[in-house]
Each structure stands twice: as structure tokens, then as C-alpha cells.
Amino acid sequence: MRKSSQSFLGEVRDQIKSKEAKEFVAVELDYHLKEAKNKWLEKGLDETVAEEKAVMQMGSPITLGQKLNKLHRPKVDWLMVMLLVTTMGLGFLPILFIETEFLLRFNVNASYFTTQKVIYSLVGGMLAFSIMLINYRRVERFGWLFYGLAMLFLVILQLSPNLRNGKSLLVIGPYSLDSLITMPFFLLAWASFFNHKKLKLWHLGLLFIVSFWFLLNTANLPAVYIYTVMVFGLFWCSRFSRKIKLTITGGIVGSFLLLVFTAWPSMKMYQVVRLLAFVNPEQYAEGEGYMMLLLQEHISKAGWFGNVLNSGVIPDVHADFVFAGFTYYFGWLAAFALFTILALFIVRIILIARNVHDPFGKLLLVGAVALYTVQLVSNIAMTLGLIPITSISLPFISYGLMPILLNAFIIGVVLSVYRRKDLTSMRSAQPQQ
Template identity: 40%
Template sequence: MKGRKERFLHEVLLNIRSKEAKEFVHRELSYHLKQSKAEMVSKGKAEEEAEEQAVRNMGSPSDLGQHFNKLYRPRMDWVLLGLFMTTILMGLLPLVNVQEQYTENFLLKQSIFIVLGAVVAFGVMHVNYRKTEKLQWHFLGFSLIILLALSYMPTGRINGESYIQIAGFTINGTTVLPILMMFWASYLSREKPKLLVIIGVYVFTVYLFMLLPSLTDLVIYSVFVFALFCSSSLSRKIIYSAIGTGFGLITAFMLLFWFGTKEYQRIRILAFLHPEDYAENAGYMYLKIKELITGGGWYGNDQPIFLPEMTTDLALANITYYNGWILAGLLIAVLSSLLARMLVVSGQIKDRYGKQLMVGVCALFSIQFLYNIGMVLGFLPIITISLPFISYGMTPTILNSFLIGIALNVYRRKNLVNARKI
């Protein structure tokens, strides 16, 4: 009878393409056959006869295999993939608009970064994310090594922020963010994460970010840790207490910063609030960005204009000026749809680790997207922060492609993983 049972399972698995699905179906069918046999034996049937009947009750192995193949096959989120490809190609627009202002071919470089980003996204998509859950401390250790190296052994600094150059690749604080996200998603998906560990790791990593120093990376990091913390299995009492404490510390820090800040730093804040009063210094950029936004009109402006960061942090202002309000609005709509789609996928995931990964992905993507939009529109102070897939550069392109790869990965396995949770 063992041969009959194994032949049945073998025929079922022949119709299933996914290796992971095969393992799951084999385990589940073996369990159900065992249960069915035990039930019939308890009613007086002989073991051999009970096993034979249990196999027959399963029906056609071919039909069963085809059913499971359709049910558990890895799925592609074509909506998310389409939005990703559309957005990443729109990232060439800012460079097309101003390429003639530069001697170096940044358009070609960004095209290469886009190809690398697509490779990263598809590569990450095909790695079974479930196998990374147990690597949480490896992720943390690797992140700490990079942060310590950036703090104490940088090869250079840009605008005061440390970086390390290796074989043409630049490693900075932003490089560490997705690795830390993997750690926090894994640790905070535990049934009972330890609060002291959470506090200790967070405080130490914040300290290392402050050594770089990188305010933007610190803000992004704190936002996604906060989101993952709030969606963890910790009690609501602990979460609400932590939120209250956090806001209290932020308020105290802002007050200390305001009263302890130097004059030029205070002027920067006042310039954001009243740029016209500081038009000759700190308010200049705010007024120029406003000029770009209003000067684009519906269909764009063909008069050349130069402003620092037109291809990076101010890429949206670039597109608004040269391509017009309609195309800029379309770009914002596409990016909003990309975020909305990832939020929808997050709501479909029952696996705790997969859910936390999606929360981290959405938080890490949204803080970049929303802050950059708010900054360009004049609602938020100017800082160094990229617009996902639109700002020039290898690091932001690879970072956000990695996030899309994670989202595609989790969606790809959602039916199989969700079935395991039933």
C-alpha cells in the first residue's frame, strides 16, 4: 500500500511546477491520507483496505495536481510590475530636460542604473522571502558593520555626510536602510518581541546615524521603525506608551534645538516660513523652486533654467517646469498608485513576516515620496531626499527597486503562505 500511496502522490506532484508548492502539497496530502486512514481503521476496516480507500477518496491525481498547481503557483502582480516599469522609465525625464547643461552623459548612466534596478527587483522577487526570516541578526550585524565603517573609516564626505567608495560603488547611510528594514520586519514579526531589545537596538543605531551625520536617513529610519513597531504583536498599551514617549522626546528635542541652535541654523528655519524675507540667502532656493513650479504652465516651458539638484532632490520641480503641470500631475498619480497598490497587497497578506515586510516597504517608500512632494510644493523644509525612481542616482534607484522586489516577492507567494496559516 505504501507503493500505491507514493505513486498517487508522485502523480499529483507531476502536475505541480513550483518546488515550494510541491513540498507543501506532499506534506498536506500525506497528512490527510493518514487522518482518513486512521478514521476508517477506527471503524473496523483493515489497514490495507483503509489506505486503499483513502487514496481512492482523493480522486484523480492528475486533476488534483492541476488544481493545486493553479491554486498555489507563484503569481505575478502585473499591476505593480506595470506601475514600477512606468515609473522607473519616467525617471529619465529630468535628465532629458537638462542633459545639454552637462558635459557628462548622465542620461546614459541613469539608463544603466535603471537596468540594474530592474535586475535587482526581479532577483529579489525570486528569492523565497520566508527563508530570510531567520537571518534577522545577520541583517543587524551587517548593518552595524557598515554604519561603524562609515562613522570611523569613511573614504570621503559629501555635504558633511560620510561615504565609502568601493570599486566605483558608493556606500552611505541610505545603503543600510533596506538591510535594517529586513531586521526589524523579522524581529517585530515575532509573537513576543522584547521591548528592551527594541529600545537598545533602536537607540544604538540612531546614535550611529547621528555620527555620520545623516538627518535624512535618520528620519526615514525612524519612520519605518515606528510603522513596524505599531503593527507588531506588542500590546496596545505598550505601543501607545511608546508613541506618547516618542512625541514627548521629539517635542523636547525641537525646543532644545530651537533655543540652542546657532544663528545661521535659525535663519534656515525662518527662511522656510518666510522665504521672501531671506531672498538673498537661505530663502533663495524656496523662491526659485516656487518660480519653477509656477513657471511651467500646463504644457511646460522651453526656456533653459539652472538650479542645483535639478536632477536629484528637485527632479519633480524639473519635470513641472519643463514638461508642465499635466505631466507632473500624471507622475504624482503614478507614484500614488504604486504606493496604493503596495498597501492593497499588504492587506492581502496573512503571514506575519510577510505583512511586516510590506509595512516596512510601504513606510520606506512613502516617507521618501510624500516628503519630496511636500518639499517641492513648499509645505516642508528642504532636505536631501530623493523622489523614488525619478531622482538621479544609483543608490536611490537600487534601494527602491529592492523595495518593489520585496513587494513582488511577498505577493508571488501569498496564496501558498496564506494556506499554511489556515
Template identity: 50%
Template structure:
């Protein structure tokens, strides 16, 4: 057969490679180089058969080459991220130890931690490169989740519609990872109509507002803007989108203010002047400030202080009050290391789609981390944003586990350039 020698050579090389993904990648890469080398020899006057033999000979010993390729293209595991994930998930148990019904919460937290870890590791083994051509599919999934929550909710939690499926209470934030995958695909192409991008951006905004969920609007918008800066679009297009988007948000915000419920307006005003609303919307702001002021470096083992939403939104306050500012600082450092590590990894990623995924992931992660800490310190209005891996709940853990899984998937294939 015409390609028998070539196929035999490739088989010998790939036989030394353990990873199936790496085998496919190396086979494609070597096939390309063999063809290019054959062309060179044929241009020098060799016959097709002679050119093939010389190309194979030039590649060297297939066994040694295979061993070398196995070392070079072996799928990577980002152990730094794995270690940080383990530490964060374990530290999430600390605030629960101070709760009255700690046995109940700790038992459920253990299940949540296991599920989160399995999801993150499971996604690591999925080849992220296969997602790049499915941007529209992921966008449609995100939209369908929002439509289902808007029109088919079967549970209301704190006034927010959810879809309850067994132990899962799916909220609108679970659409965000799908929009992340979609926008990474959209931004990875040069020739995309500006009007189409603006339309795709605005549709989820209106859907989030219809729920309503200003928190999701904030996180989604921040993610898009950060990814836009790293997209393949030219600077003029980026500036045009920025201008139109920001103008639309300002106009929309002005209009929406007139349609907000009174309690929503009061909640925002209470952030600026909590003393004027001390018996109402400003109570939590003042209470959190009081708790943090009375906290010391090493915590209060006696406890006794009432902390609103102690195991969810204000778990950071709980950690500081019971374990001290020292632990709070350590906690912030550990959680911040996720972002530092992801940014560091992004510099080593050659694939533009993978890089966009990491940029979007770090934007989503930092939006949660910075906002939650800022609002507990009185630097940001109170919103429903959890502290990554610390706040109790399956959905917040799943959301961030998916993000970490995406990072691990990209890192695992950081040396692969050929799209699968």
C-alpha cells in the same frame, strides 16, 4: 516500506507541479492532511495500513489533484507593480533630456535603470519567508553599514560620508532596507521585551545622528512607527513604546538644537521665512517657488531657467517646468499608484511577516514620495530625499528597487502559508 504508497502518491501529485517552491509547499500540506485523515480512520478502528490506503483514496486521483494544485499554488507575478516600475523608470529619463550634458546623464541613467530592474526582479525570486528568522542578522548588517560609513568613509559628497566601491557610493540610507527586514521579524513576535525594542530603536537613531543624517532619522522613525501599529504586540505595549519614543525624540531634539551648526539652524529657519534669508539659505526656496509659479500646463520648451539640483533632489520641479503641470500630475499619479497597489496587496496577504514587510515598504516609499514633492512645493523643509525612480543616481534607484523587489517576493508567495 511503510510510507511507500504515501510517497508514491505525493510523487505523482508533485510531478504535475512546475514550481519547486510550490512542490515543497504542496508536499508539506498533503503530508499533514494525510496524517490527519489517517488518525481519523484509525480512531474508527482501521489498522495503520488500512488507514493509510483510505486516506490516499480519499484524496482522489493524484494526477488531477496535482494539476489542480499547480494552478492554485503557481507563483504569482504582480504585473501591476511590474508595469508601474517600467513606467516610472522610463519617465525618469524625461528630466534628463533638458540638461546640458544630457548624453552623459542618459547613458548612465540607462545603466542605472537596468540594474534597478534586475535587482527588483531578482529579489522577487528570493523566498521572503526565509528572512523571518534572520531578523538579528539583518539588524546587524544595518548597524555595520552605518559603522563603516561613520568610521571608514572614503568619499564625502555634499558633506555626507560615503563608502565608494567602484561605481557605487554607499550612503547611510542603504541600511534602511536591512532595518526593514529586521523590524518586520521583531514585530512578528508577541513576546518581545519593551525595553529591548526601545533599545533596538534608539541605537540606529544615534548612529544616524552621528553621521549626521536627520533625513535618515526621519525616514527610519516613520517606518518603525507605522510598522508598530501593525505588529503583533498588544495595544498597551504599543502605546508604551509610542509614549517613550516620542518623549525621547522631543527631548533629544531639544538637546540637539543647541548643538546644531549655525548653517543647519539657518536652513530650518529659512523654510519658515525664506524672504529673510533671500541671499542665503532661503534662496533655493524662493527660486523653486518662482520656477513653479512661472510654469504652465504644457511646459516650457525654450527652457533657459536655472534649476538647482535639477536631476536629483528637485527633479519634480524640472519635470513641471519643462513638461508642464499636466505631466507633473500624471507623474504623481503613477508614483502614487505604487503605494495604492502595495496597500491593496497587503489586504490579500495571509502571512503576518509578509504583511509587515509590505506595511514597512509602503511607509518608506511614501515617506520619500510625499516629502520630496512637499519640499519642492514649499510645504516641507529642504532635505536630501530623492523622488523615487525619478531622481538621478544609482543608490536612490537601488533603494527603491529593493523595496519593490520585496513587494514582488511577498506577492509571488501570497497563497503559501507554510513557512519554508
């Protein structure tokens, strides 16, 4: 019985349950059928016979459809989901140790923070789930839109009259948003840019300089730092040669060191004191070095099993200094276990990236792991006194809407790529004989 390529594709599609897989398989098989048909046309067969021959080579449409349905069935990375749920649950523990003075200052009780944490966790979970359902491949062509949205938000922030510690904020009801909220948009934009072969290196450099300048003007140095690490992580995994990467990186590092050297005499006194306090906190124990000494004192008293029943006051124990509080109250064993759980996200993303062959998907994973890792490493390094104290949260553990939204988005992107990692091109496959 004669069978056209369209009827063959229809029977194959009927065996596939996923809508995304239906579309993907239809495009790939159609290309494959046309390729086989052209080969028969080259042998002198007319178009109708050539099409029939191409269809026959593909075998049974039902059998093929069932195999493709099994191969391209959308998957959920349950290990990543379990890690997400576990870390969000652990994020409630630091609320137990918020100091009474802090509660009195804001005229609230611990149940307020618990309620807010529940809301943040639910919103974060829904965000991660929603991002997972979106086909990440479809957003690649909107890189310029995401870049524009991020830049627009930065402009709005700079025009906002709301400031906290000199940092620009956009206040919406009871919630405050800072420039960290632009990181998801920039991640999608830069993954698209680095996968766009028509964009030259100078184009990318100009885009980075402009965005870097606008970020810098929001006075959120941690966001500038996180953004820079993400972009350079993507740059090092991009299509450019190793020589170009080394040259650009060396030039930027050299320029930064030169800038620091030349700017040192003109730095403001409080900036100089902050740097000196990091080097020698004992000399500035009554000022900038106080917090670093306090963290060192509490960590030195942690022991293996902590001090749950003992008193100890760590400011912002539920926010930026959550790892210090976790270590002091629960001990080094619990702190190591927490770090291991958080580090498993990194290991899992890297393992997924190794099995993803789509360039855009791989770049998204690289950017995601860079965003996540820089937060985790910086927060713990700050707690241990390895870097100056900065306002960088511990992923999923620190209290606050911004850390939850950013990291939930990161995990959502990872889940989206994992869900579609088996939708790989079949164009290199040979027709069945």
C-alpha cells in the same frame, strides 16, 4: 489497490510544475494526511488501514495535483512591472534640462548622465527581478544576520574618511554609497523581529535605539528620518495591542518635542538660520532661503502646460529638485500625471497586502510601502515648501544609483510576496468525503 501516503504525495507532486509549490504542497498535504490518519486510528483501525482510509479521503492524486498546480502557480504582478518600467523611462526626462553650468563644472556632457542612467536602470531592473525570484519566506530566520550586516556597514561608514556635506560616504570606484543602502537590510530585519513572538518590547526598543544612534552618527538625517518612519510603520502593524502602540508613540513624540525645546538654546547658528529660513524665506533670500524662493518662483510660473521652450535654471534639476523641474518644464498637468503614476505603486502594494495572509509577507509589504511613501511624500512636500528642504529623492525619477537600488529592492520584495501569495496553508481545510 493499496496506496501509501508517500506514493500519493509523489503523484500529486508530479502534477505541480513549480519547485517551491512542490515543497509547500508536500508539507501541507503530509500534515493533512497524518491528521486524517490519526482520526481513523482513534476509531480503532490499525495503522495500515488508517493510512489507506486517509489517502482515499483525499481523492484522485492526479486531479488534486492539477488543481493545486493551478492554484499555487507562481504569478508575476505585471501591473507592478509596467509601473516600474514606465517610471524608469520617465526618469530620463529630467536629464534633458540639466543646466549648462552644472555640466561645465564637472566637465561632462548630457550623454554621460544618460549613459549612467541607463546603467542604473538596468542594474535596478535586474535587482528587482532577482529579489522577485527569491522565496521571501526563507529569509525570515535571518533577521539577526541582516541587522548585523546593516550595523556593520554603518560602522564602516563612520570609519570612512570620505565626507560630502558632512555626510559619511563609502566610495567604491566611481560610485558613492551612504547609509541609505542599509534600509533594505533593516527592512528584512525588522519584519523578522516584529514577527518573532519571543522578542519582547524592550528588546525591540533597544535594537531601535542602537541602530538609530549609529545612523545618526553618519550625519545622514534623511536616512534617519526614513528609517524611523519605516520602523514605526511596522510597529503599528505588529502584534502589540493598540494601547501599547499609542503609549509608545505618545512617549516618543513627547520626548522629541521636549528635546527640541531644551536643545533650541544650544543649537548652532546655521541650524537656527535654516529653520528660520523655512518659516520666513524672504528674510533670508540671500542665504538659506534662496533655494526655497527659487523653487516657489519656478513652480508659480509653470502653468498647466509648462515652459519647455523657456529658460529657467533649477540647481540639481535631475536629482533632489526633480519634481520642481518636471513641473516647471512640463506643467501642472504633467506633474499631476507623474504623481498619479508614482502613487499607483502605493495603491497597488496596499491592495496586494490585503490579500496576503502570511504575517511575515504582510510585514514586508508594510515596510516596503512605508519606505516608498515617505520618499514620495517628502520630496513633493519639500518642493512645494511644506517641509524644509532635505536630500530625499523622488522614487525612480531622481538621478543616482542609491535611489534606484533602494526602490528597485522595494519593488522586488513586493513582487516576491505577490508571486507566492497563493501558497497559503491548507491545514484548516477539511478532508474530502
